[in-house]
Amino acid sequence: MKREFIQDDNEETNNMLVELLKAIPVRDLISRAIDARDMSYCPYSEYAVGAALLTKEGKTYLGCNIENAAYGPSNCAERTAFFKAVSEGERSFKAIAITGSPKGKKIDQFAFPCGVCRQVMREFCNPETFIVIVAKSETDYKVFALKELLPEGFGPENLKTGTKK
Numbered sequence: 001m002k003r004e005f006i007q008d009d010n011e012e013t014n015n016m017l018v019e020l021l022k023a024i025p026v027r028d029l030i031s032r033a034i035d036a037r038d039m040s041y042c043p044y045s046e047y048a049v050g051a052a053l054l055t056k057e058g059k060t061y062l063g064c065n066i067e068n069a070a071y072g073p074s075n076c077a078e079r080t081a082f083f084k085a086v087s088e089g090e091r092s093f094k095a096i097a098i099t100g101s102p103k104g105k106k107i108d109q110f111a112f113p114c115g116v117c118r119q120v121m122r123e124f125c126n127p128e129t130f131i132v133i134v135a136k137s138e139t140d141y142k143v144f145a146l147k148e149l150l151p152e153g154f155g156p157e158n159l160k161t162g163t164k165k
């Protein structure tokens with residue numbers, strides 16, 4: 001079965017994504033990311049992003065982008081969700097849903113995670129099985145395995161001292 005919202009035309013990856021998605025409440029996760037977007041603090045870019053991160057146990061952590069007058073200290077929605085979860089002891093994740101668009105406007109575009117956020121995902125997630133859902137709505141979304149968004153990534157296993165604990 002080929003599903004349109006899956007981008008990879010590699011049959012093996014496609015089939016694996018279809019299997020993995022069966023265990024993910026996709027619509028609910030997107031809905032929560034849309035809600036999280038309402039919390040965005042983005043007075044400078046006026047681009048509001050929300051994320052909902054699903055753990056292996058089924059718990060969800062929300063995140064929004066949080067900007068700063070000095071710009072550099074700003075944080076993306078995806079990393080907000082990850083840092084909240086990791087700081088609460090979570091280490092295993094299944095999927096993240098991401099929504100973004102200019103503040104106060106209907107979500108009319110796909111907001112892909114920036115390179116820094118992709119690398120943070122790579123730290124804690126298996127690139128083969130971690131699912132990234134980029135959504136405009138609960139029914140209009142794209143699905144990727146992390147490895148598609150960050151091919152040949154550098155991760156903790158590359159370092160002798162690297163540990164995921």
Ligand SMILES: [Zn+2]
Nearest residue numbers: 076113114117
């Ligand atoms: Zn980012």
